[in-house]
Amino acid sequence: MYGKINEEILSQLKSIAGANNVITSPEEVCVYANDEYVCRQEGCQPEAVVRPGKVEEVSAILKLASEHRLPVTPRGGGTGLAGGCVPIYGGVVLSLQRMNRFLELDRKNQVAVVEAGLTLGEFIQQVEKQGFYFPPHPGDEGAMFGGMIATNAGGSRAVKYGVIRNYIKGLEVVLADGQVIHPGGKLIKNSSGYNLVNLFIGSEGTLGVITRAIVQVMSRPTFLRTMVIPFNGIEQAIDNVPLIFDRGILPMAVEFAGLDVLRLTEEHLHLNWPTHSGDMHLMIIVDAGSEDDLGKMTDEIADIVLENGALDVFVADTTAKQDEVLKIRSEIYEAIKKETIDILDTSVPRSEIAGHVRKIHEVAQKYGLWLPVFGHAGDGNVHTHLMKAKYEDGRMVPINVDEIKDKLEMARQELFQDAARRGGVISGEHGIGLYKKNYFPLTMEAGQIELMKKIKQAADPLGILNPGKIF
Numbered sequence: 001m002y003g004k005i006n007e008e009i010l011s012q013l014k015s016i017a018g019a020n021n022v023i024t025s026p027e028e029v030c031v032y033a034n035d036e037y038v039c040r041q042e043g044c045q046p047e048a049v050v051r052p053g054k055v056e057e058v059s060a061i062l063k064l065a066s067e068h069r070l071p072v073t074p075r076g077g078g079t080g081l082a083g084g085c086v087p088i089y090g091g092v093v094l095s096l097q098r099m100n101r102f103l104e105l106d107r108k109n110q111v112a113v114v115e116a117g118l119t120l121g122e123f124i125q126q127v128e129k130q131g132f133y134f135p136p137h138p139g140d141e142g143a144m145f146g147g148m149i150a151t152n153a154g155g156s157r158a159v160k161y162g163v164i165r166n167y168i169k170g171l172e173v174v175l176a177d178g179q180v181i182h183p184g185g186k187l188i189k190n191s192s193g194y195n196l197v198n199l200f201i202g203s204e205g206t207l208g209v210i211t212r213a214i215v216q217v218m219s220r221p222t223f224l225r226t227m228v229i230p231f232n233g234i235e236q237a238i239d240n241v242p243l244i245f246d247r248g249i250l251p252m253a254v255e256f257a258g259l260d261v262l263r264l265t266e267e268h269l270h271l272n273w274p275t276h277s278g279d280m281h282l283m284i285i286v287d288a289g290s291e292d293d294l295g296k297m298t299d300e301i302a303d304i305v306l307e308n309g310a311l312d313v314f315v316a317d318t319t320a321k322q323d324e325v326l327k328i329r330s331e332i333y334e335a336i337k338k339e340t341i342d343i344l345d346t347s348v349p350r351s352e353i354a355g356h357v358r359k360i361h362e363v364a365q366k367y368g369l370w371l372p373v374f375g376h377a378g379d380g381n382v383h384t385h386l387m388k389a390k391y392e393d394g395r396m397v398p399i400n401v402d403e404i405k406d407k408l409e410m411a412r413q414e415l416f417q418d419a420a421r422r423g424g425v426i427s428g429e430h431g432i433g434l435y436k437k438n439y440f441p442l443t444m445e446a447g448q449i450e451l452m453k454k455i456k457q458a459a460d461p462l463g464i465l466n467p468g469k470i471f
């Protein structure tokens with residue numbers, strides 16, 4: 001059903017993007033065949049990788065692809081965790097890596113204008129150098145703006161500051177037929193018709209190729225403090241989270257992690273977590289406009305948790321200590337990645353997180369699995385890790401995956417169903433991509449999926465943009 005890239009098409013691609021920016025050698029294209037999803041799909045080779053340098057080239061490539069019905073898979077940093085940029089129908093991988101300019105910092109409107117291939121790490125450096133701050137922080141700074149927007153990325157600071165959707169004010173998008181559109185702008189208010197900016201955010205490369213974005217930035221929070229609070233038992237830890245919000249305190253981040261994965265990460269990084277008490281820890285980051293306000297907030301949190309089962313409260317008040325704690329929290333995934341089969345990304349209402357986490361423990365016990373769970377306790381986004389290992393004496397002990405494959409699948413389905421029962425969804429920040437599409441109907445009503453398919457059909461009638469994803 002899809003066309004194939006022949007010599008004639010290849011030479012047209014080279015004349016559009018330059019011969020150096022069209023890659024076809026199998027060794028080089030295979031680098032563009034996967035993302036960070038741990039269970040990699042074999043045999044998904046693009047026929048060509050094209051790296052355009054400007055929007056006119058993206059437009060010409062899409063016109064050519066429409067003419068020959070070639071599948072086109074947009075690709076950013078390849079840090080996605082759902083197989084979203086895996087080119088399952090071959091065709092063209094459209095890498096935005098050369099379109100990586102930081103174009104403007106508009107101080108009056110407090111917005112930056114960037115190209116889609118700019119990485120999060122480079123963006124943070126640029127805005128912080130100029131005295132601004134950008135809160136959304138998906139864990140891998142190699143992620144690019146196009147990819148972060150296409151997955152509606154989040155991160156731990158979403159509790160107080162929201163996800164990427166809350167910061168994207170305008171876009172430049174190339175549609176499947178090559179037309180270039182500019183929804184949104186440097187606007188605070190906009191009630192003019194359907195919100196197309198929001199339509200493209202989270203569309204995972206299936207509705208258009210994002211080439212440019214107008215991004216809200218904010219003033220840097222002046223004072224920050226990180227607290228680490230150990231508990232005995234996950235229930236005790238999680239039950240404290242709503243008590244903090246009930247007092248009207250809104251931390252920047254509330255993360256939770258078990259001592260099992262924290263110890264493995266300490267070993268992996270040769271760094272020290274502040275305490276080994278208990279077995280489940282909360283990490284809370286608070287920010288405020290003055291040292292006094294910050295002191296009051298941390299004291300109040302300490303009083304609440306110590307009255308409700310906390311074993312201790314550790315406060316990292318220097319930048320070095322905060323960085324060490326954050327580094328360990330951010331690298332848990334790297335420490336356990338080699339034995340991880342899948343990372344679930346369920347998102348439930350904040351009030352349901354304790355119940356969902358209890359269910360995870362029940363399911364782990366029922367099937368005799370080690371399912372380390374950590375995540376964003378403050379926003380309801382839970383990352384349960386399906387492992388092909390058990391945890392014994394402080395080590396991961398590998399298990400033959402064939403022996404537990406069925407149990408892992410049953411655990412996955414039970415957890416998705418539990419999230420659905422609690423009004424949740426199967427992805428809070430990673431997207432549906434390739435690997436979650438079979439489960440999408442479990443938490444999404446049929447009418448909504450039908451409407452999404454109609455939108456896809458209207459925006460991309462030939463089905464060339466990132467085919468085989470989401471549905």
Ligand SMILES: Cc1cc2nc3c(=O)[nH]c(=O)nc-3n(C[C@H](O)[C@H](O)[C@H](O)COP(=O)(O)OP(=O)(O)OC[C@H]3O[C@@H](n4cnc5c(N)ncnc54)[C@H](O)[C@@H]3O)c2cc1C
Binds near residue numbers: 036085152
């Ligand atoms: C260690 C680690 C920690 C992570 N932590 C978090 C976290 O805390 N929160 C979080 O949200 N995510 C997290 N992620 C996931 C990942 O970083 C995000 O999903 C990120 O937004 C993907 O960006 P990318 O540029 O790498 O996109 P890619 O992986 O390249 O692509 C992702 C999707 O976006 C589409 N796409 C890419 N560029 C464009 C474009 N220009 N136009 C249209 N579509 C496009 C692709 O087709 C694909 O569907 C983590 C990943 C890792 C490896």
